[in-house]
Amino acid sequence: MQGNRFLPATRAEWEALGGGQPDFVYVIGDAYVDHPSFGPAIIGRVLESRGYTVAIISQPNWKKEDSVCLFGPPRLAFLVSAGNMDSMVNHYTVSKKRRHTDAYTPGGKTGRRPDRASMVYCGLIRRNFPHIPIILGGIEASLRRLAHYDYWSDSLKRSLLLDSGADLISYGMGERSIGEIADALAGGIPVRSLTFVDGTVYKTRRAEDLFDAVYLPDYETLQSHPGKYAESFSVQYKNADPFRGKRLAERYSKHLFVVQNPPARPLSAKEMDAVYDLPYMRACHPSCLKEGEIPAFSEVRYSLVSSRGCFGGCSFCALTFHQGRIIQSRSQDSILAEAIQMTEEPEFKGYIHDVGGPTANFRQPACEKQKSRGTCPDRQCLYPKPCRNLKADHRDYRALLKKLRSLPKVKKVFIRSGIRFDYLLADSDPGFLEELCRFHVSGQLKVAPEHVSDAVLRRMGKPSREVYEAFVKAYRETNQRFEKDQYLVPYLMSSHPGSTLKEAIELAEYCRDLGYMPEQVQDFYPTPSTVSTCMYYTGLDPRTGESVYVPRDPHEKAMQRALIQYRDPKNYALVKEALEKGHRTDLIGFGPKCLIRPGKQEPGQPKTRKNPAPKTERSKKRKTIRKIHKKP
Numbered sequence: 001m002q003g004n005r006f007l008p009a010t011r012a013e014w015e016a017l018g019g020g021q022p023d024f025v026y027v028i029g030d031a032y033v034d035h036p037s038f039g040p041a042i043i044g045r046v047l048e049s050r051g052y053t054v055a056i057i058s059q060p061n062w063k064k065e066d067s068v069c070l071f072g073p074p075r076l077a078f079l080v081s082a083g084n085m086d087s088m089v090n091h092y093t094v095s096k097k098r099r100h101t102d103a104y105t106p107g108g109k110t111g112r113r114p115d116r117a118s119m120v121y122c123g124l125i126r127r128n129f130p131h132i133p134i135i136l137g138g139i140e141a142s143l144r145r146l147a148h149y150d151y152w153s154d155s156l157k158r159s160l161l162l163d164s165g166a167d168l169i170s171y172g173m174g175e176r177s178i179g180e181i182a183d184a185l186a187g188g189i190p191v192r193s194l195t196f197v198d199g200t201v202y203k204t205r206r207a208e209d210l211f212d213a214v215y216l217p218d219y220e221t222l223q224s225h226p227g228k229y230a231e232s233f234s235v236q237y238k239n240a241d242p243f244r245g246k247r248l249a250e251r252y253s254k255h256l257f258v259v260q261n262p263p264a265r266p267l268s269a270k271e272m273d274a275v276y277d278l279p280y281m282r283a284c285h286p287s288c289l290k291e292g293e294i295p296a297f298s299e300v301r302y303s304l305v306s307s308r309g310c311f312g313g314c315s316f317c318a319l320t321f322h323q324g325r326i327i328q329s330r331s332q333d334s335i336l337a338e339a340i341q342m343t344e345e346p347e348f349k350g351y352i353h354d355v356g357g358p359t360a361n362f363r364q365p366a367c368e369k370q371k372s373r374g375t376c377p378d379r380q381c382l383y384p385k386p387c388r389n390l391k392a393d394h395r396d397y398r399a400l401l402k403k404l405r406s407l408p409k410v411k412k413v414f415i416r417s418g419i420r421f422d423y424l425l426a427d428s429d430p431g432f433l434e435e436l437c438r439f440h441v442s443g444q445l446k447v448a449p450e451h452v453s454d455a456v457l458r459r460m461g462k463p464s465r466e467v468y469e470a471f472v473k474a475y476r477e478t479n480q481r482f483e484k485d486q487y488l489v490p491y492l493m494s495s496h497p498g499s500t501l502k503e504a505i506e507l508a509e510y511c512r513d514l515g516y517m518p519e520q521v522q523d524f525y526p527t528p529s530t531v532s533t534c535m536y537y538t539g540l541d542p543r544t545g546e547s548v549y550v551p552r553d554p555h556e557k558a559m560q561r562a563l564i565q566y567r568d569p570k571n572y573a574l575v576k577e578a579l580e581k582g583h584r585t586d587l588i589g590f591g592p593k594c595l596i597r598p599g600k601q602e603p604g605q606p607k608t609r610k611n612p613a614p615k616t617e618r619s620k621k622r623k624t625i626r627k628i629h630k631k632p
Helices: 011-016 039-049 087-091 117-128 138-142 160-164 175-186 219-224 226-238 269-276 286-291 295-300 332-343 395-405 421-426 431-439 454-460 465-481 501-514 531-538 554-564 569-581 614-630
Strands: 024-028 054-058 077-081 134-137 148-150 155-157 168-170 200-204 248-253 256-260 303-305 354-356 444-450 487-494
Touching (some): 039 175, 117 160, 155 219, 219 226, 303 332, 431 465, 444 465, 501 554, 501 569
Parallel strands (some): 077 134, 303 354
Antiparallel strands (some): 148 155, 248 256
């Protein structure tokens, strides 16, 4: 049900509730949005439901030492989160240029949070309240909980627990662990003694307490031998499971260890329902709206979270280390109740923007054994082919979507959070694809093949090119059967580990054959705690120990990116250089298979138009996308 008040985020709101000393003060790097798509809202409401008081300090001015003193010292602990994104990813592009907007700040303005926000906020708290426990959470802390490669400094960083000065990290989805931490602190257990909570990372100087831990290579060894980091990462990856994961210890000096407890157990459907049924206001706090709307909230305001976790196993994704590979789902009744509540909002226009999670069509664990024994340490559910134990079944998701689109005030239910097309094809019942095309596509469906070279797809942990082409064919034929003029928009990635100029040219040729030039291309971004980032840093695949080619040179990365957008005249010089270096000058000429013409801006080569008319641009986009799914 919808709440009747926000968690206090101003001194006046706190005083109106009676004042005194809050149990927890929560310092967050985002604007305060009391909606279950935002982690701080969930953690705050979970604590409130357990009888604790929580006060919010949203985006404090880190240049002022007293900015974290708004409510004074909390009774139990400070909670700290950099926000829904890693602060460095939030601030910088893959080329390390400063971003011009911040989707989690009012008006999309930048400059309201510091770089490495977790460290800065914890530093402010320590200087003002040296003896108050600090519990660090959120995705920045979760993915930096042990030694990790940091792309922005091009170095191996220590655990964020040490560099921030926090007492404890709550990693992953923290509802279960934060409740245990709160109860322990309220029961008088010192924070230094909280060594037993699953889903947490702590530091200790007592090696004798680590009798059951698996020792990772120590930090000094990792620094001097990058290959050892691949070994360490492999051990971490195999223990990122709540059922079979072991306690991991990382030594930083003779008498200092950082210890990662096993991940917290997944929430049952009943437990997830209880989390999402808490009394959220489903709105931005009024104090945050003085400077404008929060763009990220506008994106999810009329979306529904149906599941967590992902067994897709994409190498460049950190979900394995954060939400895990075991799917956790809400009940249909809980989702429908939230949808009905959503339809009663005055600004609801009849459109549910999304129903999903990390992967929309995952609504159940990949197989029955995952519910009690966890995931396989050395096997993937979908790669290189779907496991024979995989349960590919969309019936529950289809039933949910049917109920949602039948609600009185709902005009359309879209699916925008991503479809795993290989899982869709593994389902012998074509019903989901038919309903997807008939009811849930808004003119175009975005999918993520990422690449077409099987050599690169292998490193990405993505299905082969032929699987994507089978999906394109099925999607095209299904739309034709229902007389739908709907398109596919593929997401493509350049410069992923394993991609040489040869593979980049292969991708460019694929785009040529489709008659399609992507408007946007994602250059591989080495974010913390992904398999691909480990490959980028070490040149080794941590799953196999094999050497991997890594395009690190900025100029080569620019060439690989330009190849995908070879039609853009601005990319001509880079494309020509790439084709020459890749020994593919056969693609420079006037033939139908050529990517570019000889010389520069020869007759017949497309010209750059300044400020094209919106109608012309839309028409051009429709034509190019149309060719994707209508190509025989």
